[in-house]
Amino acid sequence: MKVLIVDDEQHVREAIRLLADWKELGISEIYEADNGLHASELIEQVHPEILITDMRMPIQDGVKLLQHAQEQCPSMQKIVVSGHNDFELVRSTMKYGGQDYLLKPIDPVQLTEALRKAIQNWHKVDLERRVNQKRSMEINQIKPVYWDKVMSGLVADPPEVPSRIRSMLAEEFGEGVTAECRVALLSLASAGGAILRRFRDNRELLFFSLTNICNEFLRRGNRGIACRYWNSDHEILLIVWSRTEELPGLLHEINSGILQTLGSRLDIGVGSAQPFPAGAAESWKQAKRALEERNMREKNHWIHIGEERHQPAKELHISDYEESFRLALLSGSREEIASAVDDWLAAVGGLAIVTWKQVEEWREEWRSLIRRLGRRMDDSVDEEGEALAVPTRPAPLDPDGCLSFPEWGKELRESLEQLVREHNRAHREKGSMREIARYLQDHYSRELTLQDIANHFYLSREYISRRFKQEFGENLSDYLGRIRIGKAKLLLQNPHLRIAQIAEMVGYPDEKYFSKVFKKLEGKSPGEYRKSCGEGL
DSSP states (O other): OEEEEEOSOHHHHHHHHHHSOHHHHTOOEEEEESSHHHHHHHHHHHOOSEEEEOSSOSSSOHHHHHHHHHHHOTTSEEEEEESOOOHHHHHHHHHTTEEEEEESSOOHHHHHHHHHHHHHHHHHHHHHHHHHHHHHHHHHOOSOHHHHHHHHHHHHSOOSOHHHHHHHHHHHHOTTOOSEEEEEEEEGGGSOHHHHHHTTTOHHHHHHHHHHHHHHHHTTTTOEEEEEOTTOSSEEEEEEOSSGGGHHHHHHHHHHHHHHHHSOOOOEEEOOOEETTTTHHHHHHHHHHHHHTSBSSOOSOSEEETTOOOOOSSOOOGGGGHHHHHHHHHHTOHHHHHHHHHHHHHHHHTOSOOBHHHHHHHHHHHHHHHHHHHHHSGGGSOTTOOOOOOOOOOOOBOTTSSBOHHHHHHHHHHHHHHHHHHHHHHHHHHHHHHHHHHHHHHSTTSOOOHHHHHHHHTOOHHHHHHHHHHHHSSOHHHHHHHHHHHHHHHHTTOTTSOHHHHHHHTTOSOHHHHHHHHHHHHSSOHHHHHHHHHHHO
16 A cells, blocks of 8 residues: 655655554555645556645645545545644545544644544445446446457458358357448547546456447447457457448447447547458558548547548657757756747647647657656666656547647646756755765764664665765765775874774774774774884885
8 A cells, every 4th residue: 555745844754754653554655745746746656545745835735736636536545734723724625535634743643543544444445446346347248358359350360261250250149240341440549538537547447338338339230349459458449240331320329329428429430341351450450540640630520431531731740849848958947848848839730730640659759858858867867777757648638539739738848847857856866965975074983873864864764875875886884984994094193092092083982893994995904004104204
């Protein structure tokens, strides 16, 4: 189970981490964010079961975060921790599904009690969700998965023995299977955002829902079959073998059924009539091209016939604007980033025809550009040398299925701003490690442990250990040891200081251990080193 802690004050987040026995509660992953916007991004990435948030934060406050969490993850359990006993904040907490409102300073007993209740509520909701999901799948799954694979094979690998396929279909579906077929293609990539959000946690259920809606119409009069295309993670095939000339009208009825059930229509590509079953693959290719080459600038219809093909008026590439995006990133200015994005969108907006295939190519170009720019901004590259990962999302569409320029612009700006944040975060982390290095240089004579340093800087031991080695190329203990031995070498040149005194002065109460470390680093004992210094003089 995962929990997300959101507060703009680091010591508050650290306190919450320390006050609860997470292992005993069954929570294995803890994430942190210092504002609502960052938290919203983490919610989409890691899907935590429990959210603990402050209400008053910069950039985006807790009220907007709770609203976002309620819309995106209604099953998430929400606990508010605030320093303000404000009725409006409490009301907002309840409005957006908050279970508890705890006041700072945080009482460990109250926090643990709130977490236990949140965990119990989540398991209850999850159980109900899984029971309903299983029931829906059992009700809606009206054909064996075997037939999905068989029908997918018709378009992926045309049968060598058509008569055998026809015999199998006739046995399953009756004698209505004719010598001709048409293939229609329904792609989840063209589904509206509302549908994808609704089924985000269970894509399988979305496939079941759509194929069952389609089959309700196709089974009437034994017209054909709808099935999941197993060679793709987002396509549904509709193979029609009866009254193929009436298929466009039938698809309009199917789309109306999808609208009534799921609240949105979908674009459907249609191929031409071909011999069945050998020609199913060619009809599918035509249907796929019809979807890929439909015009995303305007919506004339939802059914796209294979013969109706749109070609872009001119070529336009993201790489043509790479320098503009790079300079905007280097500026770190939201205004410059927005201006660079607007220039790109204006260029796209000047095209009369923008095909789906073109949009997908641009989006792949964009992902490559972000990775490339991330590598050029070296601080945004992690220790394995991989640049900032860019999430793959469906293309932003408006309710009519057209390319949504506002949503696309928002997506582009967010990915650039995230890159800037990662760049700035890396610089801040380097600054923290340099502060720790200065602290070691100033306090080398003390008995210092990694836990002492972690407590002093309000950071975890694991984080300091990992980041310090990344920054300085050696462990913190080795770095401290070199400082101490360097100071000891200077002190050994004074013949009036005993070696035991020097050891204690540089942070080693145990003279034998000091001698062991000294010899390991210098190749000789402290006494031998002192003697060599005397000879040199």
